[in-house]
Amino acid sequence: MEKSVDAGFRILAVALASVVAMVLLAILIVVFWGSLDSMGRYGWSFLVTSNWNPVKDEYGAFTAIYGTLLTSLLALLIAVPLGVGTAIFITENIIPLKIRTLIGLMVELLAAIPSVVLGLWAIFVMEPFIKPFLELLHTTLGWIPLFSTAPKGPGIAPAVLILVVMILPIITAISRDSLNQVPMQLRQAAYGVGTTRWGAILNVMLPAAISGIVGGVMLALGRAMGETMAVTMIIGNSNNFSWSLLAPGNTISAMLANQFGEADASQVSSLMYAAFVLMILTLAVNIIAQWLVKRLSLKY
Amino acid sequence: MTLSSTARLALGVPDLTYRQGLRRNVINRMLTILAGLFAAIAVLPLIAVLAYVLVKGGGMLNLSLFTARSSGLPGEGIGNAVIGTVLVTFISALIAIPVGVGGGIFLAEYSRGGSFAQFIRFGTNVMAGVPSIIAGVFVYIAIVKTKIIFGNSYSALAGGIALSILMLPTVIKTTDEGLKLVSDDLRRAALGVGASRFVTILRITLPSAFTPIATGVVLSIARAAGETAPLIFTALFSSYWPQGINSIFNPIATLSVLIYNYARLPYPAQNELAWAASFVLVLFILIINLFARWLRRFAAS
Numbered sequence: 001m002e003k004s005v006d007a008g009f010r011i012l013a014v015a016l017a018s019v020v021a022m023v024l025l026a027i028l029i030v031v032f033w034g035s036l037d038s039m040g041r042y043g044w045s046f047l048v049t050s051n052w053n054p055v056k057d058e059y060g061a062f063t064a065i066y067g068t069l070l071t072s073l074l075a076l077l078i079a080v081p082l083g084v085g086t087a088i089f090i091t092e093n094i095i096p097l098k099i100r101t102l103i104g105l106m107v108e109l110l111a112a113i114p115s116v117v118l119g120l121w122a123i124f125v126m127e128p129f130i131k132p133f134l135e136l137l138h139t140t141l142g143w144i145p146l147f148s149t150a151p152k153g154p155g156i157a158p159a160v161l162i163l164v165v166m167i168l169p170i171i172t173a174i175s176r177d178s179l180n181q182v183p184m185q186l187r188q189a190a191y192g193v194g195t196t197r198w199g200a201i202l203n204v205m206l207p208a209a210i211s212g213i214v215g216g217v218m219l220a221l222g223r224a225m226g227e228t229m230a231v232t233m234i235i236g237n238s239n240n241f242s243w244s245l246l247a248p249g250n251t252i253s254a255m256l257a258n259q260f261g262e263a264d265a266s267q268v269s270s271l272m273y274a275a276f277v278l279m280i281l282t283l284a285v286n287i288i289a290q291w292l293v294k295r296l297s298l299k300y
Numbered sequence: 301m302t303l304s305s306t307a308r309l310a311l312g313v314p315d316l317t318y319r320q321g322l323r324r325n326v327i328n329r330m331l332t333i334l335a336g337l338f339a340a341i342a343v344l345p346l347i348a349v350l351a352y353v354l355v356k357g358g359g360m361l362n363l364s365l366f367t368a369r370s371s372g373l374p375g376e377g378i379g380n381a382v383i384g385t386v387l388v389t390f391i392s393a394l395i396a397i398p399v400g401v402g403g404g405i406f407l408a409e410y411s412r413g414g415s416f417a418q419f420i421r422f423g424t425n426v427m428a429g430v431p432s433i434i435a436g437v438f439v440y441i442a443i444v445k446t447k448i449i450f451g452n453s454y455s456a457l458a459g460g461i462a463l464s465i466l467m468l469p470t471v472i473k474t475t476d477e478g479l480k481l482v483s484d485d486l487r488r489a490a491l492g493v494g495a496s497r498f499v500t501i502l503r504i505t506l507p508s509a510f511t512p513i514a515t516g517v518v519l520s521i522a523r524a525a526g527e528t529a530p531l532i533f534t535a536l537f538s539s540y541w542p543q544g545i546n547s548i549f550n551p552i553a554t555l556s557v558l559i560y561n562y563a564r565l566p567y568p569a570q571n572e573l574a575w576a577a578s579f580v581l582v583l584f585i586l587i588i589n590l591f592a593r594w595l596r597r598f599a600a601s
Contacts, residue, residue, distance in 0.1 A: 002496045002498075003496075005496070005498050006496045006497050006498045009497075009498040009501075010410055010497070012402060013402050013403070013405045013406035013409070013410055014406055014410070015402075016398070016399050016400075016402030016403045016405075016406065017402070017403035017406035017407060017411075017417075017420050017472075018420070019399050019403065019468070020403060020420055020423045020424055020427055020468065020469070020472065021419065021420060021423050023427070023465060023468070024423050024426060024427050024430075026438070026442065027430065027434065027435070027438045027465075030438050030441050030442055031434065031437065031438065031441075034441055081338065082338045082341055082342055083342065085334065085335045085337075085338030085339065086335070086338050086339040086342040088335050089335040089336055089338065089339040090339065092332075092335075094332055094335075094336070095336075103339055103342075103343055105593075106343050106346050106347075107342055107343065107346070108589075109346060109586060109589060110342075110345060110346040110349075112522060112523070112526075112585055112586065112589045113346070113349055113350075113526070113582060113585070114525075114526025114527070114528065114556055114581060114582070114585065115526070115528065115529075116526070116528040116556045116559045116560050116563075116578075117349070117353065117526070117559065117578045117581065117582055118349065119559075119560070119563065120559055120563045120574055120575065120578055121348070121349050121352055121353070123563055124352075124563075124571065125348070125352050126348075165345040165349075168342055168345075172342060196324050196325065196327075196328040197328055197332070198327065198328045198331045198332070199324065199328075201331075219429070222429045223429075225431070226429075226430070226431025226432065226433065226434070227431070228431065228432060228433040228528075228529035229528045229529055229556075229560060233560070233563060233564070253431055253433045253529070256433050256436075256437060257433055257529060257532060260436075260437060260440065260533055261532065261533045271437075272437070272441075275433075275434055275437050278431060278434065279430070279431075279434055282429050282430065282431055283426060283429070285429070286425065286426055286428075286429035287426070290422070290425055
């Protein structure tokens with residue numbers, strides 16, 4: 001009796017663990033299967049053409065793919081220095097521990113705020129607030145293609161900023177944890193040979209913590225590429241391609257959120273194709289992240 | 301006896317006093333200020349978001365908000381969406397917790413680091429990275445469109461399933477890591493006095509790992525409660541009150557989808573309602589988060 005309960009429980013545990021693999025596989029198959037029709041019709045050109053016209057049944061997702069990559073990479077560019085800087089600030093003993101803990105807690109709570117609430121805030125608070133700055137950018141630097149259109153409310157630039165807000169906590173929290181895990185002796189040795197605080201940070205602490213930080217950054221990149229709600233609410237959802245950061249744009253996830261509910265058959269297939277591209281992108285980023293962490297981690 | 305710096309140099313005694321003007325000390329100070337500035341910028345959005353949600357949403361708060369439904373008519377409220385959020389989150393927890401804890405038990409207690417366990421761990425990490433909108437697309441195609449649940453299309457149940465896909469990796473990971481923290485001595489002692497493996501896990505290891513697992517689960521529930529993307533084409537929306545047990549087979553309103561829908565409408569009254577819903581949702585999530593933190597600290601002491 002006891003033995004069969006034991007064996008039964010083991011089988012149950014194995015079965016429950018396999019659910020992960022099955023669901024993951026099912027997601028891949030369903031998305032791939034759904035996109036087959038569109039893949040057959042448009043092939044690779046789907047990835048590089050930017051006309052999205054449900055009326056004429058012509059689909060190309062370049063605007064959305066470009067938007068996904070552009071917004072997440074730009075957000076990363078801003079969030080990495082901010083996040084790592086914050087992490088350094090709260091792992092050093094520059095200010096009292098209580099304040100440092102409070103900053104850490106606040107950054108973590110920022111991660112808990114739902115993205116739809118950030119989207120609401122972005123529409124009604126952030127976008128009106130930054131509009132004068134964007135206008136200034138347009139009037140002074142308008143000759144650069146990146147700022148060539150007048151800001152009209154929603155657009156790529158505000159979407160990038162809200163993505164920064166969303167991924168900042170991830171980068172900060174993971175960088176802080178990896179900096180905290182660096183053995184005390186390394187820092188002491190650095191100080192012992194006479195370096196300054198930042199000499200120790202830049203030459204000893206950061207290189208020792210780099211695997212965790214890079215992992216966190218890649219994780220944040222994956223999150224930024226898949227982020228849906230806040231971006232959908234502020235990016236403007238335009239499928240017309242523009243080089244300008246001030247113009248409305250689109251991302252794959254925003255396009256899905258906007259159109260999937262009321263799409264007809266061939267549009268659904270094209271949306272699934274775009275979803276498949278998004279899945280491959282995030283999968284690749286996540287797998288590279290896991291590989292990098294393994295590769296870069298120092299052993300003490 | 302103190303010597304001037306020139307005298308020290310002449311005697312070959314190194315000057316160990318801190319010199320402010322030294323290049324590396326200047327750089328040092330500048331970088332510290334820069335890092336402090338970055339930390340201030342990082343905290344700013346939280347304060348700004350919280351302040352606006354508190355002021356704009358909190359100002360709207362009154363009892364009729366919770367007793368009225370999102371009817372689309374003047375005097376509407378968010379009562380049905382509050383119930384919907386609780387219900388859908390509850391469904392997702394009901395699915396994700398048993399499956400996730402079971403999977404975590406397998407990884408930590410049974411697998412012994414075999415290749416299958418490695419594969420599942422890898423899969424869990426990959427699944428944690430699946431964009432939430434993809435979970436929505438998947439459930440829409442697999443469950444909503446096929447009407448697999450007794451012929452119902454959009455439903456609270458479908459929404460709960462979509463959310464559970466997002467919760468699952470977190471629950472597995474926290475269970476796995478929580479169980480790994482339990483000392484092997486405890487397991488050996490239990491097995492030594494003749495307990496079976498099942499009894500050991502159920503009575504010894506799981507209870508000792510309860511707090512880390514509970515913390516992780518509570519945090520994942522907070523995360524699920526705020527999710528929107530998986531719900532917009534699974535649970536959809538409804539302007540009616542949930543009707544009894546049947547409500548899990550019908551479209552249902554949730555706070556997050558209400559915020560999304562009402563934020564995009566051109567009517568100020570509904571935008572205001574979106575702020576009120578944000579206030580309730582953020583308060584709910586922050587309380588759960590702080591509770592989880594308290595749980596962790598409580599266990600540590």
